[in-house]
Amino acid sequence: MRTFEDLRWPAADMTRIPFAAYRERAIYEQEQERIFRGRTWxxxxxxxxxxxxxxxxxxxxxxxxxxxxxxxxxxxxxxxxxxxxxxxxxxxxxxxxxxxxxxxxxxxxxxxxxxxxxxxxxxxxxxxxxxxxxxxxxxxxxxxxxxxxYSGAIFGTLSPDVEPLEDYLDEPMCAQLERLLHKPVRVLGYQRQVVHGNWKLYADNLRDPNHGGLLHMFQITFGIARLSNWGGARMDRRHRHNISFTAESTATLGKDDYQQTSRGDGQIKLENAAMLHYRPEFPDPMSLSIMSIFPNVVFHQIGNSLATRQIRTRSESEFEIYWTYYGYPDDDESMTEHRLQQANLAGPGGYISMEDGEAIELVHKALVREQDAYSFVEIGGRGEPADQDTLVTEVPMRGFWMAWRELMSTPSTPQERP
Ligand SMILES: [Fe+2]
Missing domain, CATH: 2.102.10.10 (Rieske [2Fe-2S] iron-sulphur domain)
Incomplete structure (x- = not known):
């Protein structure tokens, strides 16, 4: 059984990820101590x-x-x-x-x-x-x-020496939390999803806006997010966290075209196009933003659907996504209804997220053997990760792996009392 110390890293810029990192029980155990119970919030x-x-x-x-x-x-x-x-x-x-x-x-x-x-x-x-x-x-x-x-989001740590939360989150994550949680929120409901794959495959998925315009046919078909849209990815100074963002209708389509939009054959139409509409509510053009904070949470804005997704690991081959949907106490009834309708875009059966669970399981199943092989992560380029002004990128994924490797290289101080 391989441990973290047995992994080989042929590329310092993390353009190659050893498959064994996803499948070894011993590495999962090390992650619990060095990451989740280690120097992280x-x-x-x-x-x-x-x-x-x-x-x-x-x-x-x-x-x-x-x-x-x-x-x-x-x-x-x-x-x-x-x-x-x-x-x-x-x-x-x-x-x-x-x-x-x-x-x-x-x-x-x-x-x-x-x-x-x-x-x-x-x-x-x-x-x-x-x-x-x-x-x-x-x-x-x-x-x-x-x-x-921070701004109404509660973080915890078992580490005696992790940096203060604000430094840990860094910018632009603090600003994004303030943007989403700019006033008290009201929880609208929960969804839970068990995925039969390694939790880091989800961390990868979240830092790869490239797949959003390829895997998720719903959002391509109806123009919510296309790779030709304005958008990109922003990271903290250490590239641990990431915000992937875009705005609807910045590619070839206008809002009013959505109802007539199809995959080119005119056959696919929505009965109710209201769930596609973004009602602007922030002082910037972002209509879709997926913020991943290392190691265990996502704050998503998909149109007017706002939610946190907490990653709860269960083993090297299973994790749960715990979705908390929220709005604001001063939303009127129609806005609450709209947020709840758009909640159907995400979650285990979500129109633009059900494929993520499936894609993760496809990868996890295939990684059972040939663990000396590596995944290939060069979309968006090589070298030191940097902010991206394109959606055709998986560079933020490499930032995650740099942070993961750094933390895993430093066994945390023993914390258990006798
Ligand atoms: Fe996705």
Whole structure:
């Protein structure tokens, strides 16, 4: 079984990716420690999901279950969702409201900060049983994450020494978060999708605007995004993150042509073209923007459909995409309806995203053997990654791999307490 240390990298600019990086269980295990539980900030939830004192939401750091909890003073906390007693999941609900967090197995009880406050029959019954007299509740809290919000998006880390969140996100990601979350948001709903492939194939997919105008026939056919559109990709200074963006109707078609548009034979028409229409709501022309923040989240704007997609890894061969759709509290009814209609563009059966899951599984299946081979990543050019003013590019993918390789090369400091 190969580990990260066994991988060979023939091109420093990451124009070749070893297939073994996607299929080895040992590498997946290393990723959990060095990436998700290492020196990264991981997206956990939106503040709108934990609006009040006592609100909580369950989330993930890679495959580590986590609870995000707002305490009575309104402060946010996050802790590993694993009882300090015998390790059971403490919070099994997706979200809710509580005065404390109680493990159902033996009812060890934690406050909203994750501190142990009660153990049933701690002194036993009639002097028999129970815990030793020197048991100290303070030593048995839930394992805490550092947690920080940016513009209403909550991030957490187990790393004692990762840089501050704002430096980690960098520009233009901070500006894009402020753009999308420029006022409080209202969650409209969720979708979940299990993909039978390695999570990094999804990271690749998200940093490859080139496929958007080739794989996704719906958006080509109806003009949402074509490779001939105005658009490109913007990265942070270290090229870990990426925003791929475009604007509708900047190629050969005008908005009013959509209904008549077909793949050239005039046979494919939409009954309801309203779901294609972008109602401008930001002070820039972007009508489609896919921001991927290393390692585990996407903030998408597809027309007026706004959502986060959290990547929850399960194994080297499986991950879940957890989609959170949102709008703004001051949207009128018609705008909410429009956002919900456009939500059909994405998600597991989305008109312009169902092919992504399939494409990832096609790759993952084919990578079962010949793991000494490499993927070929030269669209958009070689060398140091740089911002792109074209959609015919996969350069941001190489930025992801540089970040991945750098983090994997640095085993993180041991964090487990005795
Ligand atoms: Fe796609």
């Amino acid at each position: 991981n997206y956990l939830a939106l503040e709108a999901e934990v609006p009040d004192p006592g609100s909580y939401v369950t989330s993930y750091l890679g495959d580590t279950p986590v609870v995000v909890s707002r305490d009575a003073d309104g402060q946010l906390h996050a802790f590993v969702n694993r009882c300090a007693h015998r390790g059971a999941i403490v919070r099994r609900e997706a979200q809710g409201q509580a005065n404390e967090h109680v493990c159902c197995y033996h009812q060890w009880t934690y406050n909203l900060q994750g501190d142990l406050i009660a153990v049933p029959f701690r002194r036993g019954v009639k002097g028999k049983g129970g815990l030793p007299p020197d048991f100290d509740t303070a030593r048995h809290s839930l394992r805490k994450l550092r947690v920080q919000s």
